[in-house]
Amino acid sequence: MGTVQSLVSVFLAAILTENYVLSKFLGICPFLGVSKKVNTALGMSCAVTFVMVLATAVTWPIYTGILVPNNLAYLQTIVFILVIAGLVQLVEIALKKYMPPLYNSLGIYLPLITTNCAVLGVTMLVLEKAAADVTYGYGHALVNAFGAGIGFLVAMVMFAGVRQRLETCDIPKSLKGLPITLVAASLTSLSFLGFSGLVEGLMG
Amino acid sequence: MNSNMYVSASPHLRSGISTTSIMRDVVIALLPSVVAGSIIFGVRALLIVALTVASCVVSEYISRKVMKRNNTIGDLSAVVTGVLLGLNYPVGINPVMAVFGGVVAIVVVKQMFGGIGQNFVNPALAARIILLVSFPTDMTTWASPFYYTQGAVDAVTSATPLAQNAAGTFSGSYLDLFLGNVGGCIGETCALAILVGGIYLIARKVISPIIPVTYIATVFVLAFVMGQDPLFHVLSGGVMLGAFFMATDYTTSPITSKGKVIFAMGCGLMTMLIRVYANLPEGVSFSIVLMNILVPHIENLTRPKAFGEIKKKIKGDK
Amino acid sequence: MKNVSLTFPVRPFSTRGGAKVPHRKNTAAMETVVMPAPKEVIIPMSQHIGAPCNVIVRPGDHVDVGQSIGENDSFVTAPIHASVSGTVKKIIDLKMPNGSKVKAVVIESDGKMTKSPYAVPPAAETKEQLLLAIKRSGLVGLGGAGFPAHVKLSIPQDKKIDTLIINGAECEPYITSDHREILENSWDILSGIKIVKDLLNVHRVIIGIESNKPDAIKVLSQIADNEAADPDDEVRILTLKSSYPQGAEKVLIRACTGRKVPAGKLPADVGCVVMNVTSVAFIAKYLKTGIPLVSKRITVDGSAIKEPKNVIVPLGTPIKDVIEFCGGYKCEPKKILMGGPMMGIALTDDSMPVLKQNNAILAFDEKDAKLAEETDCIRCGKCLKSCPMSLMPEAIAGCVKLKDVKGLEKLNVMTCMECGSCAFNCPAHKHLVQTIREGKAMVRAEAMKKAEEQKKEEAKKNEQ
Amino acid sequence: MEKKSLFKEFSKGIIKENPVLCLVLGTCPTLAVTTSASNAIGMGVAATAVLVCSNMVISLLRKVIPGKVRIPAYITIIAGFVTIVQMLVQAFAPAINDSLGIYLPLIVVNCIILGRAEMFASKNKVIPSMLDGLGMGVGFTAAMLLMGMIRELFGAGSLFGIPILSNFMSPVIAFILPPGGFFVFGMLIALANKLNGGKGKAPEEVGCAGCPMKNRCQNIKDGCKTKEGEA
Amino acid sequence: MNEILIAVLIVAAMGLIIGLILAVASVIMAVPKDEKAEAVLEVLPGANCGACGYSGCSGYAKALAHGEAQPGLCSPGGEECVKAIAKVLGVEAGAIERKTAVVKCDGTGENSPLKMEYQGITTCAAAAALHGGTKNCSYGCIGFGDCVNVCEYDAIAVEDNVARINPAKCKSCGMCVKTCPKHLISIVPLKKQAVVMCSNCDKGAAATAACRTACIACMKCAKTCPVGAIKIENLHAVVNPQLCTGCGECAKVCPKNCIGMMQ
Amino acid sequence: MKNSRLKEILIPTVSLFVICLCVTALLAVTNAVTKDAIAYQQELSAAESRQAVCPDAVDFEKVEYDVQGVECYKALDESGNLIGYAISSASRGYGGDVKVMTGVNAEDGSVIAINVYDNSGETPGLGVNTSGEKFTSQFAGLSSGTGVTVDKDAGKNPDSVAVDSVTGATISSRAVTNAVNQAFEAYNAVKEG
């Protein structure tokens, strides 16, 4: 596999077969909470994608450059979460100051992202992958993070449509609200099972 | 003038078409496939279809009762779901699983969302996929056609043309495929019977030809582009059944004409991608269910321009 | 003398959607009969779009046929005239089908039908005189909308009208009153057209008639081809596909000219004026006789009517009496309609009077009256396919359910003309038009709220 | 009196304010690691340990930590405990570490923990805070165990790895696949709603009641509606 | 030991940096937050019903915090809410007057029979557009329960074709008042008082024809009322609850028996 | 004014700093305590799976072998004699890599046993069954000279020995045979003599 091809494959896999929400169960809270409207779903996913890439971009060098050489891999969790929390806050503040329109459309989602497992998850999972595969480098990690974000976006936007449909349905009273949303999510993730092996097959 | 008049808003005249009459047409259109399935796979096929129909109808009846809602089995939609689900099983399926599938289709996929017209994925297909992932062995053990004439009591297994194709061992002819003389689900093998039913539906204006034609054309073209045998792909593995009966399900396909085209093209694309590249040889079910999920977006994007509509932006919309 | 340069080709443009309604034109071949004066007429002061009239007679007053009994000074209104001669008995509050209360004059007929001495042919030399005359005639759109004709014909300076479309589509089932008008009054129609054409100064007149009225098409063609009637060769008969709602203004304009009236605009914005055949015929008659709009040809039909026919009735005659004139009920009526089955209004009993814009009274037995039970929408898309306005009734219904006004606006709910094609075709028998009306009401309420808020804000600003 | 209310702090987390089924917090681990009963217990215990310890420490420090760095400070403390638990598990129960995988360190971002820190520990004394943590932890574990058992029983035909149903029928594998997770979770929430009866409205939205970001997300009008529920 | 030191150093340095960033940033870009308003918002019920007359709870909270509004306006919150607001704002809790909504119609199936067999969507708004409603009286309650659907507190039930409000449950939020297409609902103080259970605007004979218990505007009640609390508006009697003492004299004289006494 | 501003910045910073300090110290200490145990555990699990395929060995020694994803160990008995090789390899299965440890007898190059030690990506109840005894026991005794294949592919690889695949999980079974074939290659490359 050439580099470009492997990057594409990493990207597609992150969207389809390893979809963070629908197959890996990461970032379920915003998936269920902010997917009511397509607009909010889009905003949230864009913010998540941005933070995912940024966080990976920062944590990867910290991990490989500082923690591992000093035998401090065990500090991964604490360092990563601190970095993410700080980054998110910084981005929020910067947006508010310098790009108010962008802040108004995306910034409001940022505080929610600190406690989003998908972001921390992606920074850790790319390292896990790198450990298993020596050809997997910084570039892959970034592409993977971006793909994970786009996968999140795809799932969110798809699901926002479903929820729009649900609004007008006569759902039995005891299932109204979250339960039916979860059943709908169940059917949505069901459809993603069909992708298994697709990316490997496509990329040879 | 002793009693009160009926008062209603206009119009006071209605066409004779009702949900029941539409569903009745679909059932009629499915009969050739049921007959073909029974000829190819024996009486057991007929029994399986009957079983799923019963399971669906009873599930519908009970779930409506439990939810304290009006009885809707009269609209025959549960029968359609039942027949289609039955046609989507391999003939050797364990009857308990067949019944389980019916319950899942009606209760989980349809009634939990409010009943007819409100489910967002195709009940028969979703149930089929759930069964497929739950009992992959049973659901992929295919009987060879006319096994019962060879004196075998149990279904003699054979692979589907698609699996054979993947393994490079398919040896049948197009005629076999067209007439259904191959392994596969009860209703998917005989393209002829499906075509007869499909044409009946189109002639009766129950379905518009947009979806089936676009779907099949997309599969044909993509197969060609991917270097596969286009005719083989169209005739094998449920594309025909899916295109005429499942992708056209009113509830789970777009109602706009442009939307129908996009939907069917999406189905075709997904089908071929999954067939050719993914682990499962089975693309039709997944592709239709996937596209079902996208229907609200497709509809939003393809809303026809109203008569004399002037392009304008309503502030803060979306 | 045919003016060749002005000849124009006509062919129907295709229109979309609609419903394959049954024709049931049972009365098409029956000669119209004139109903004698009823004992009593009830004449409401609002039989048009616009300001209601004020009663200008008092109980005990004697009135003659054609005497004005209701007037209003505003522009958008139409005077109301007595339709029988006799004594004003009382003035009552009449409940109209839309729930509103309207003043109505009850006149006890003396049976003589004496013509009012003031009802003489008006002066109509100049444009202004003609428009005033039309206003005085009390003419409102007889195609059903009841829009005052003089308002419609007063084209603002900035609008250029090039086509006059005469609506003879008569697309609703049962109704044949326009059909009979064409057959029995064809010369009036042509002279009416000439008057209106000259008034508007247009050189292109298209008479649209559905293909299910071949005799009407033939009759009018013969006259139109007659040099005497149409010396400038500017009148064309256009045979329209007979499909509901071919007669609806916007659909008709599209079918005749290929033009689309933009949403929220009027026919005049695309250079057209549409008038019903009976409306133009009336103008010609009025200019000849001076008798204002006091009677109307209506089709009486339906499964509960003994002798369906077309009747010319004095306005204000209670429906009961009209039906009696048609032999009464064949069986217990379970639904009485004012107007056709697609757009008509269902009444609670048969005491309502006949109004100007009425063109039919239909009464049905239990079987025809009862609508099938509404079931859940199956998203078949038939409503969308049948809507001539390309709307999405199913989606509109969803927004109504959610009270989503923004969504309704996005779906152009206000464009709906309530033709009922969608509901006719819906296999789930959804009451789509009623739902859409609710949606329209929501949009209107929201707009009103916004306007009010704006007003308040402005007031606040002014205070400061 | 005192004792009773202390007991209440403990018990509310188990049923009435069950973090998973009533407050709907920490959905990711709930869905991801409940493919078997033993995984569920492992996760539950680990999270409980973190919950109790962090609640204790945060409660102790509640007067010292300045508001501005509250959240980072809490997260640091929580992350510390998570890492400790992770190391202990790796050292002494490697099997659990393998099966929980990444979800073990992800306890850091489990909303239950930050949520309790923000909503309870930062406002209450040490003992109630610990009890609150314990109660919530037990509730979390119980709910996870329930889900794990259901999914394992139907999806694999076994319980704690011991074959039970699989002798009679083929398991419905869908239960242990992601769709099964969503489905069982949905059904359990519906059930909890029903059992809780009229008391407290059904959670219409995800975990807002106990969400630490509650106040900050009021901006997202359509998405995360702040519903004053149980908390 | 060395390792431990490095670890501590690295993380502590990060803590320092992040803390610094946050603290500096929050100082530089501090957005003045309306702490008081937020505190008030916390104690409001969050129903966003608008009963207070502001645009939702947050609007009211802002007004309260700025001293522009009185604590007693939130009906759904009730007494507890007033107390809580008072506590937050540090002011005296004014007494809140309990109110309730009433449906001014008694057109039950018996009193005002149906005038049609209605076939259509079962919302009051839709039915009102057809002959003013399904009953003989075109001013009365249609009974399809549009009000029931908007009541968040489950306080309304339709009994025998007329909506009835349970004062014990009603929080006087006013949603039903806004919703009723026949404008039959009004909010009155919850006290002993007379309520005219009719809104018919027809003259006597027509009113009687429409409903057995319709107000015919005979003025008897108005004349009888010792405090002058009753006036005739639009051909039916209307009680001014502020003046009504609940003596019940009017109810005794009403020939149509359309005045009810609220306990 | 200035002062209070400085304070506003300083106090939070310092307190976060102190918290980080304490927490990390605590972590570092814990790490020091558990480090060895963790390393031991990790070593143990690898050793266990090697032991499983070479039950008679008492010691293992890593062999240089330069193929990505394949690790090769010499299995030694008490006296340090080479009795076999434990080779780990991996191949793509249904949902991820299937990792297999193959024990090969040094004498005749036959398989002692195989151990599918990681197939967590496969579907429970299907692909996961490839780690079951029923499937793996078929490999014992196979010769590393010939390849191995699943029954379905027997037609394509006539030179290989066919094993029965797990029902409904041909893909996973194929992954195992592929991995074992990799191990064979490794064995043939590193075997002495």
Ligand SMILES: Cc1cc2nc3c(=O)[nH]c(=O)nc-3n(C[C@H](O)[C@H](O)[C@H](O)COP(=O)(O)O)c2cc1C
């Ligand atoms: C409020 C209102 C204003 C109108 N103004 C004009 C006008 O200025 N000029 C005109 O030609 N028609 C006018 N019309 C008439 C309409 O174009 C149309 O002929 C009438 O509404 C009946 O059409 P319909 O039966 O298709 O609804 C008006 C109609 C309404 C309701």
Ligand SMILES: Cc1cc2nc3c(=O)[nH]c(=O)nc-3n(C[C@H](O)[C@H](O)[C@H](O)COP(=O)(O)O)c2cc1C
């Ligand atoms: C659905 C629909 C159908 C109509 N059908 C007819 C019709 O068949 N004949 C007719 O004269 N007007 C019909 N109209 C009314 C016309 O739109 C228009 O108002 C009329 O032709 C204008 O002429 P008038 O002002 O002389 O009535 C219909 C309107 C609607 C909305």
Ligand SMILES: Cc1cc2nc3c(=O)[nH]c(=O)nc-3n(C[C@H](O)[C@H](O)[C@H](O)COP(=O)(O)O)c2cc1C
């Ligand atoms: C949800 C799902 C999960 C599956 N998991 C596996 C698996 O883990 N391993 C495998 O070999 N096949 C798996 N399959 C089956 C394959 O897709 C394919 O049908 C099968 O390998 C065909 O093999 P057979 O020829 O042995 O029946 C799965 C199928 C589905 C639908």
Ligand SMILES: Cc1cc2nc3c(=O)[nH]c(=O)nc-3n(C[C@H](O)[C@H](O)[C@H](O)CO)c2cc1C
């Ligand atoms: C043309 C047509 C196709 C249908 N196809 C399906 C189908 O594929 N699966 C199914 O469960 N029901 C099908 N139905 C029945 C029914 O519409 C379906 O159960 C709805 O999804 C129930 O809401 C079909 C109905 C029609 C009219």
Ligand code: SF4
């Ligand atoms: S939506 Fe309106 S315009 Fe369209 S078909 Fe229905 S009633 Fe006619």
Ligand code: SF4
């Ligand atoms: S025609 Fe009726 S059933 Fe069909 S989509 Fe429209 S509303 Fe639904």
Ligand code: SF4
């Ligand atoms: S009170 Fe008004 S809204 Fe309520 S049921 Fe009666 S008419 Fe409908």
Ligand code: SF4
């Ligand atoms: S009855 Fe009316 S005022 Fe009272 S709570 Fe319900 S909606 Fe609000």
Ligand code: FES
């Ligand atoms: S637990 Fe909330 S996002 Fe994962």
